[in-house]
Amino acid sequence: MKHIVAQLVTDALAELPELADAAADLSIESTVERTRDASHGDFATNIAMRLAKPARKNPRELAASIVAALADDADVDSVDIAGPGFINFHLNLSAFHAELETILLQGENYGRQASRDRPKILLEFVSANPTGPLHVGHGRGASFGATVGNLLEAVGYPVHREYYVNDAGRQMDILGVSVWLRMLEKDGIAVGFPQGGYRGGYIRDIAETINTDGVTSVSAESVLSGLPADAPEGDKEAYLEALIGKARTLLGEAGFDHVRQQSLELIRDDIEDDLAEFGVTFDTWYSEQSLTKTNRIDDALEVLRKRGMLYEKDGASWFPATDFGDEKDRVVIRANGIKTYFASDIAYHFDKRERGFDHLIDILGADHHGYLARVRAGLEAMGYKGDDLEVELVQFVTLYRGGKKMQMSTRSGEFDTLRQLRAEVGNDAARFYYVSRSNDQHLDFDLDVAKSQSSDNPVYYIQYAHARIASVFRQLAEKSLKWNDTEGRNHLALLVEPQEKALMTSLSRYPELIELSANNRAPQHLVHYLRDLANDFHTYYNAHAFIVDDTMLRDARLYLISATRVVIANGLGILGVSAPEKM
RNA sequence: GCGCCCGUAGCUCAACUGGAUAGAGCAUCAGCCUUCUAAGCUGAAUGUUGCAGGUUCGAGUCCUGCCGGGCGCGCCA
Numbered sequence: 001m002k003h004i005v006a007q008l009v010t011d012a013l014a015e016l017p018e019l020a021d022a023a024a025d026l027s028i029e030s031t032v033e034r035t036r037d038a039s040h041g042d043f044a045t046n047i048a049m050r051l052a053k054p055a056r057k058n059p060r061e062l063a064a065s066i067v068a069a070l071a072d073d074a075d076v077d078s079v080d081i082a083g084p085g086f087i088n089f090h091l092n093l094s095a096f097h098a099e100l101e102t103i104l105l106q107g108e109n110y111g112r113q114a115s116r117d118r119p120k121i122l123l124e125f126v127s128a129n130p131t132g133p134l135h136v137g138h139g140r141g142a143s144f145g146a147t148v149g150n151l152l153e154a155v156g157y158p159v160h161r162e163y164y165v166n167d168a169g170r171q172m173d174i175l176g177v178s179v180w181l182r183m184l185e186k187d188g189i190a191v192g193f194p195q196g197g198y199r200g201g202y203i204r205d206i207a208e209t210i211n212t213d214g215v216t217s218v219s220a221e222s223v224l225s226g227l228p229a230d231a232p233e234g235d236k237e238a239y240l241e242a243l244i245g246k247a248r249t250l251l252g253e254a255g256f257d258h259v260r261q262q263s264l265e266l267i268r269d270d271i272e273d274d275l276a277e278f279g280v281t282f283d284t285w286y287s288e289q290s291l292t293k294t295n296r297i298d299d300a301l302e303v304l305r306k307r308g309m310l311y312e313k314d315g316a317s318w319f320p321a322t323d324f325g326d327e328k329d330r331v332v333i334r335a336n337g338i339k340t341y342f343a344s345d346i347a348y349h350f351d352k353r354e355r356g357f358d359h360l361i362d363i364l365g366a367d368h369h370g371y372l373a374r375v376r377a378g379l380e381a382m383g384y385k386g387d388d389l390e391v392e393l394v395q396f397v398t399l400y401r402g403g404k405k406m407q408m409s410t411r412s413g414e415f416d417t418l419r420q421l422r423a424e425v426g427n428d429a430a431r432f433y434y435v436s437r438s439n440d441q442h443l444d445f446d447l448d449v450a451k452s453q454s455s456d457n458p459v460y461y462i463q464y465a466h467a468r469i470a471s472v473f474r475q476l477a478e479k480s481l482k483w484n485d486t487e488g489r490n491h492l493a494l495l496v497e498p499q500e501k502a503l504m505t506s507l508s509r510y511p512e513l514i515e516l517s518a519n520n521r522a523p524q525h526l527v528h529y530l531r532d533l534a535n536d537f538h539t540y541y542n543a544h545a546f547i548v549d550d551t552m553l554r555d556a557r558l559y560l561i562s563a564t565r566v567v568i569a570n571g572l573g574i575l576g577v578s579a580p581e582k583m
Numbered sequence: 584g585c586g587c588c589c590g591u592a593g594c595u596c597a598a599c600u601g602g603a604u605a606g607a608g609c610a611u612c613a614g615c616c617u618u619c620u621a622a623g624c625u626g627a628a629u630g631u632u633g634c635a636g637g638u639u640c641g642a643g644u645c646c647u648g649c650c651g652g653g654c655g656c657g658c659c660a
Contacts, residue, residue, distance in 0.1 A: 033599065036606090046602060049640070059640070083603050084640060129660075171660055288660095316658055327586070327656075334658040341660050369587050370655050395588070396653075403594095437596070440588055442653070444595070449609085457622080458608075464622050475619045509599095516599055528597060531607080542615085542624040583622065 001099055001508045004075050005043045005089050006032045012069040013047075019062075022054035023047075034509060041080070041088035042505065048085040059085030096504040097492040103507060103563040104485065111514045111570050113156040119358035120158050123149050126275065126363075127164040130268045131175050132200050137365060139278070139418040140443060141394045143434035143576070144523065145363045146280045148392070150574045151518035151526075160357065161282045164348065167264050168288040169341065173244045174198065175267075176260030180247050182207035183259075189220040195231045196240040202267075210262050218250045274419055278427055279576040291344050291351070300347035300382070301332060301339075309381040319346070324377030324386070345371070346378035353384050360388055361521075363439075366395045392521055394439045400446045425450040431576045432459040435523035458531050462568065463580055465534035469565040470581040472546055476558070479547065488559030491552040495560060499540040503560060506533045510567050514574070523575065530571045537564050 006029045013023055031047040048063035055062060063081045070079060075095040080088050103110045125145025128138045145161070152159045178197040182204050185191075193199065223246055230239040247256045268285070275281065291297050304310050304319060311318050315335035319342075322329055332343040352360050364371070369391075376386040399406040399421075422430055429450040436458075437443050449457055476483060495504070509529065517525045546557045569579040 030600085033602090035603090036598090037603075040603075044603085049602075052640075086603065131660095166660065169660055314658080318658095331658045336658080338658085340658065344660095366588070366654055368655085372587090393588070393654095441596090442589075446595080449595085452622095460622055461608095464620080468620065468623085472619050479619090512599080520600075522599095524597085525599070528607080535607085538623055539625090541619080542621095545619065547619055583620080 001091075001095065002029070002032055002034075002043065002512055004073070004091075004095065005045070008070055008073055008076070008089075009045055009047060009066070009087075011071055012066050015069040016065060019051060019055055022051045026050060034512075035088065040082060040086070041078075041090040043089040043091070044082075044086045045089075046086055048081075048087060052085065063087050093493070093501075093504075096501075096508055097489075099508040100492065100504065100559060100563045101489055103566050104559070107566055108570060108573070110566055111511045112154045113511075113515075115158070116156045117158070120160070120356060121152055121359045121361060122160050122162060122352050122355075122357035123152070123361045124162045124164055124352075124363065125149075126271075126280070127166070128271065129166045129171060130264055130271065131171055131198055132267065133202055134271055134274055134418040135416045136399060136418055136421050136445070137397050139421060139430060140397050140434045140439075141363055141365065142275055142278060142280045142418070143431050144392070144394055144439050146576055147431075147435050147523040147574060148361070148363070148518075148521050150576070151514065151521075151523065154514050154574060155518040160284070162284045162286050163282045165268060165285055165287045167268070168292060168344065172260050172264060173247075174240065175263050176256055177240070177243050177247050178203050179206050179210065179263045180251070180256075180259050181243070183210065183212070183215075184218070184220075184223065187217070189218075189223060191220075191223055191227075191243070192230055192239075194240045194243055195236045197243075202270075206263050206266050209266070210259065214258050215255050216251055222246075222250055278418070278422060279431065286348070288344055288348070291347055296351050297339055297344055297347040300350045301343065303350070303382050304332075304346075304378075307381060307383070319378065319381070321374050321377040324373075324380050326373040326377045330374055342374060342378075345375055346382075349375055349379055349389065350382055350384075353379065353388065358388065359390065361390045361392060363392045363394060366393045366440075369393050392439055395442045397434075397443045397445055400444055401448060403448075428463070428577045429457070429459045432527065435575060436527045438522060438524055458527075459577065460583070461538075462530045462534040462572065463578070464583055465537045466565060466568045466572070466579045467581060467583040468541060469537070469561050469568075472558075472561060476547055481547065481554075483558045483562075484551075484555050485559060485562070487552060488555035488557075488562075491556040492559060494553050494556045497540075497544060499536070499543050500557075500560060503533075503536045503540050503564060506536045507563055507567050510571065513571075526571055526574060530568065530575075533564070533568065533571075537561070537568075 009032065010028050013019060013028065026047070028045075028047065031045045031050055032043055033045075035041055035044050048066060049059045051057075051062055052059040060081060063085045067079055067081060067087060075092050077090045077092045079090070082088050123145060126134070126138055126142050128134055134142070149159050149161050174196065175198060177194075178199075181191050181193055181197065186207055227242050227246075228234050228238050230236060247259075251259065272285070301310065301317075309319060310332070311320065316331045317333035318329045319332050320329050330342050331340050332346070333339050349360065372389075372391045376389050379389055380386045425447060433445055433450050434443070450459075473483070495501075513526055513529045517523055544557070546554065546561060548554050548557070572579045
């Protein structure tokens with residue numbers, strides 16, 4: 001709907017060649033906005049004030065000349081100039097009626113834009129280490145990423161969702177040894193469980209279910225002999241390293257690998273199931289191991305080397321990240337010959353671009369913010385633009401129950417997994433609350449509110465509006481009445497109540513909200529919009545009956561609430577929240 | 584110490600990339616069900632936007648410096 005006004009202003013400006021220079025680098029669409037106050041009309045543009053300086057003219061005079069150049073339009077009732085130079089547009093109700101018709105014609109596609117070819121977006125999110133179940137912090141990344149993906153698709157971008165599985169490196173050895181020790185424990189061989197191992201109960205579960213074919217049985221003596229002390233008496237890392245060495249020698253590389261890979265697969269499958277139940281799915285699960293297997297890391301390092309972007313120092317290979325604005329140079333191959341995590345990270349992002357994705361979005365936990373500069377440096381060093389990589393940081397989540405902050409460490413608190421959270425508050429509430437705040441703000445997640453089935457709870461408030469509309473149509477059927485949508489469309493002019501105008505206005509904003517939310521990667525705008533829309537509906541519901549004797553009025557009102565149902569369902573769909581017919 | 588994120592009503596949060604009188608919900612108080620779901624609605628009250636400067640027609644929003652909180656600064660992943 002906004003484009004009606006933007007087009008008028010654009011055409012008017014074309015009539016004023018003397019302003020062409022001043023308006024050259026101004027997006028007219030961006031100057032048009034909804035008014036905050038109904039007395040200012042429906043839309044306003046601040047273009048006269050924006051052009052005042054470059055055109056060296058008084059904003060009100062400029063506004064007057066723009067208004068004079070505006071063509072007459074059936075959708076516009078009146079235009080006036082207000083304040084320092086705002087141009088206010090009062091639209092004809094017919095424009096809103098046409099929008100309602102569009103909503104019902106387009107249905108679930110309302111608010112979606114035609115698909116475009118580019119940029120092709122690779123959206124990487126969650127990417128939690130496959131060393132244990134997802135915790136509540138990952139849930140936020142999952143909800144945010146999934147919703148941003150939906151938003152970007154809604155505005156037409158091709159989006160590829162990817163989960164990067166960190167299934168290589170030392171953490172896999174630690175996982176394998178943790179499981180092995182629990183297996184030994186089950187067989188009555190007690191080895192001091194390492195401080196640095198994974199201690200969660202799920203490790204025991206894996207030890208129970210793992211396929212032991214090909215895993216050598218060992219004696220207690222062979223494991224315990226020659227082990228150094230664990231912390232606090234000894235060194236935690238040395239103890240862990242010694243145990244990993246034991247696993248390697250006693251089980252053999254193949255045997256240890258068997259335990260490691262099975263553990264990995266069980267955890268990865270569990271994560272995938274968890275996310276699928278949460279409505280979060282991926283197009284690819286990209287394995288870090290595969291980077292090594294396909295030599296992608298060596299390929300990337302070779303590209304750097306050819307470009308003179310590697311140097312040797314202290315026996316290690318370094319990448320001169322400072323040349324690209326990072327704080328310090330980074331090691332890619334350690335003196336012991338092992339490649340660093342940064343090497344695989346750089347190769348991974350290189351690979352993303354090589355696979356043909358134009359724009360890379362990484363959704364990361366806030367504790368990863370240090371990586372942006374170096375990975376971006378890596379891309380630039382390999383000849384890509386640093387801007388190709390966009391990082392959205394998701395801040396931490398704090399759970400509250402009974403007004404108190406909950407401890408969420410694996411050891412002290414029992415409550416820390418995403419699965420537990422979903423079981424307690426439900427998927428809808430979880431998906432909703434996770435995106436209700438800007439991603440760069442800390443999130444206080446109040447379990448009591450999320451669970452409450454009352455007006456305190458915005459999820460239910462919005463869903464209830466949807467269910468109420470469905471209920472109205474059930475009532476209609478019970479009274480053996482039928483809604484004639486054509487008649488409804490023809491008599492929309494009968495909708496003259498203030499609540500009806502307010503609802504129509506809110507509905508017409510939906511496409512703008514989707515675009516805003518997508519462009520800013522800001523689902524919380526959509527959340528707040530839906531809350532306001534539901535409020536407009538509930539207010540209307542309480543003020544006026546829809547199923548009235550006057551057939552024409554009834555059909556028109558049902559037309560309006562049908563459109564409301566469509567918009568609420570579409571908005572909730574983007575958030576990954578269900579739109580129930582009945583509550 | 585350096586870097587990133589943040590600071591708005593008693594609480595939880597908005598404010599459409601610089602616009603008009605900074606808005607919602609919760610909590611508090613007063614009302615509304617013989618009528619489509621009261622999981623709802625109506626009304627009342629709440630501010631030195633952390634502090635101090637600066638930029639301009641105009642600043643919660645941009646810049647600088649403080650104060651306060653969170654996170655990060657490995658040849659770990």
